[in-house]
Amino acid sequence: MSTPTQRAVILGGNRIPFARSNKQYSKASNLDMLTSALDGLVARFGLAGEAIGEVAGGAVLKHSKDFNLTREAVLGSALSPTTPAFDVGQACATGLETVVSLNNKINAGQLESGIASGVDSASDAPIVINDSMREILLELSRAKTMTQRAKIAAQIRPAYLAPQAPSTGEPRTGLSMGEHQAITTAEWKISREAQDELALASHQNLARAWDEGFFDDLVTPYLGVSRDTNMRADSTLESLAKLSPVFGRKLDAEATMTAGNSTPLTDGASSVLLGSEDWARDRGFTPLARLVDAEAGAVDFVDGAEGLLMAPAYAVPRLLARNGLTFADFDVFEIHEAFASTVLSHLAAWESEEFCRDKVGLDGALGTIDRTKLNPLGSSLAAGHPFAATGGRIIASTAKYLKTTGKKRSLVSICAAGGQGLTAIVEAA
Amino acid sequence: MAKDSMLPIYAKAVLKALPIGPKTGPELPTRSLDRSMPIEAEAYAGFTSVVGAPLRDAVHPGYLHVLAFPLSMQLLSDPEVPVPMLGMVHIHNAIDVLRPVHIGEVVDFHVELGGPFEHTKGTTIEVLVEAKVEGETVMRETTTYLAKGRKLVGAEAKAQIPHANFTAPQATALWRLDPIIGQRYARASGDYNPIHISGLAAKGFGFPRLIAHGMYSASRALAAVDPRLEAYRWEVSFAKPILLPSTVGFAITEGRRHAAADFAVFDLRSGKPHVLSAVTELPD
Secondary structure (H helix, E strand, O other): OOOOOOOEEEEEEEEOOOEEOOOOOOOOOHHHHHHHHHHHHHHHHOOOOOOOOEEEEOOOOOOHHHOOHHHHHHHHOOOOOOOOEEEOOEOEOHHHHHHHHHHHHHHOOOOOEEEEEEEEOOOOOOOEEOHHHHHHHHHHHHOOOHHHHHHHHOOOOHHHHOEEOOOOEOOOOOOEHHHHHHHHHHHOOOOHHHHHHHHHHHHHHHHHHHHOOHHHHOEOOEOOEOOOOOOOOOOOHHHHHOOOEEEOOOOOOOOOEEOOOEOOEEEEEEEEEEEEHHHHHHHOOOOOEEEEEEEEEEOOOOOOOOOOOOHHHHHHHHHHHHHOOOHHHOOEEEEOOOEHHHHHHHHHHHHOHHHHHHHHOOOOOOOOOOHHHEOOOOOHHHHOEOHHHHHHHHHHHHHHHHHHHOOOEEEEEEEEOOOEEEEEEEEEO | OOOOOOHHHHHHHHHHHOOOOOOOOOOOOOOEEEEEEEOOHHHHHHHHHHHOOOOOOEOOHHHHHHHHHHHHHHHHOOOOOOOOOOOOEEEEEEEEEOOOOEOOOEEEEEEEEEEEEEEOOEEEEEEEEEEEEOOEEEEEEEEEEEEEOOOOOOOEOOOOOOOOOOOOOOOOEEEEEOOHHHHHHHHHHOOOOHHHOOHHHHHHOOOOOOEOOHHHHHHHHHHHHOOOOOOEEEEEEEOOOOEOOEEEEEEEEEEOOOOOEEEEEEEOOOOOEEEEEEEEEOOO
């Protein structure tokens, strides 16, 4: 039996297949994809015309005109237009944070139902003008006379007209995420072979899940795409070994991160249906799982004191301690594969007595994760990683996995830009 | 945008670089200049957005340098100054922030010249700035310019700031610098020295390409460290100029952000420094 504050349950999910950027979804906007993901969920659960308690969503690469992205998606969907919505932003943890927020609101008794969602397009990305041109245009808009306008316009130089595409660079460091991870990879001495093996397992596990029909009630085809397009079921260690390193080539250590063991830029959207136990029972929905706790973390990466993507290494020990659990209590570990070496750095950190003692404050190492329990359905290396859509993909998949396998508990961990991370415990309902 | 255009002063300096005009001795004119400048939010925001500093009420000391800069150029372009202003290289800068200056305050600048001093590579001249708010000294600056290859008989001896040994660390930040940064900093600072604006002019002064303003890189580096100290000394040594466009590395080599620190901007390939800088806390 659940406690009064544990009334929220995860009921299911729907996403569109993820596609590598600038391919099948190149003309689809964040709004298009998010609306499609919601409509698929509405169709699957028969929610057309229904008012849901609240829809939470977000996108990492978001244009300012999309300030109300999720509400706009609701208005364009088959949900009742009286369904409120709000946007969330926590970089790659956005999707998981939408689940956590709505879960907590349901537990607090504020909502009976909610849809957590996320979307990202690396293809239809917002392009901005450079700062000089932007300053001049803003000054122009403030000018009152023609003479003032002419004087301001005369400052425009051809070079100011070049547009700027968004980059995956950290604002404070100018290093791309891959360049940051390359430093961490070298510090933890993660080998090329270990990274390629993890990437291969991701593709094989995802392909098996697709072949077994696992995603049949979690994914709705979109624009002619019916499976995640980044998936390479026929990948081999040999083919992965042939790829040239793309990150860390300027470091002293050997460069080991390739396009094969790093996630590609991806387009996609996902959604998760949550409800109170009563709401679910009234509608005849079977609870799959419940999110019992979550813990966010952040590290000081700006001066290089810690790796950009290492926050989950700190958040997970706190989450386990609060819940009185150890790794042995988990049947599944869903660790988002930003890069294969990110996952391996986290595993190495938890196995390191020095790290856990000196940096986390534990008595000794946190422990070793049984690799057969790691990302059993594949993860972002194979599926791709449309930033804000990844949390929804993981939560819906792991909730269903617990339900269908009879397993009990899953640990979810997602690293994010800005030195952040969000982790959660999901238990079978 | 800065209201003072330095163009007339540079034009005067170009004329002075020609081999005509009055002969000069080793003495500097003893004249000083005074000016009161209010710190205006709008103009200050132009500076912060270029150097990547947060726009808050306490003003980045690099902006006080900018406000005093027209006065120092006026003094240096005086025909009585025995070395030509154009071609002088800014090699060192030291600012003592005695207390933070805030937007809305009116700063009284007093600027005079120091030197000329002997230097192994020529002759240096110092610009000495004192900034006061309502009679209280809030900032003191010494800007050192080197006239390369110019030896002046009668120049004073002065201990040179030694070259610090520098081994490039792992860059914790990359700065991708477009050529436009020269124009943007010129707009924000009023320093339209042509070597930062025109590739041709830069070539004329022996640089293969445009070079970034030294105080741009120095101010951006300080903004990255963002010292949260009441009173501190900010020292900068300029080594190799940054050619535009380029991507350079930044790292704190000692200390940490928001506190006292040594930090550097350096060439990613050669590891050679562009800017070596330090923030040390001053006693209250």
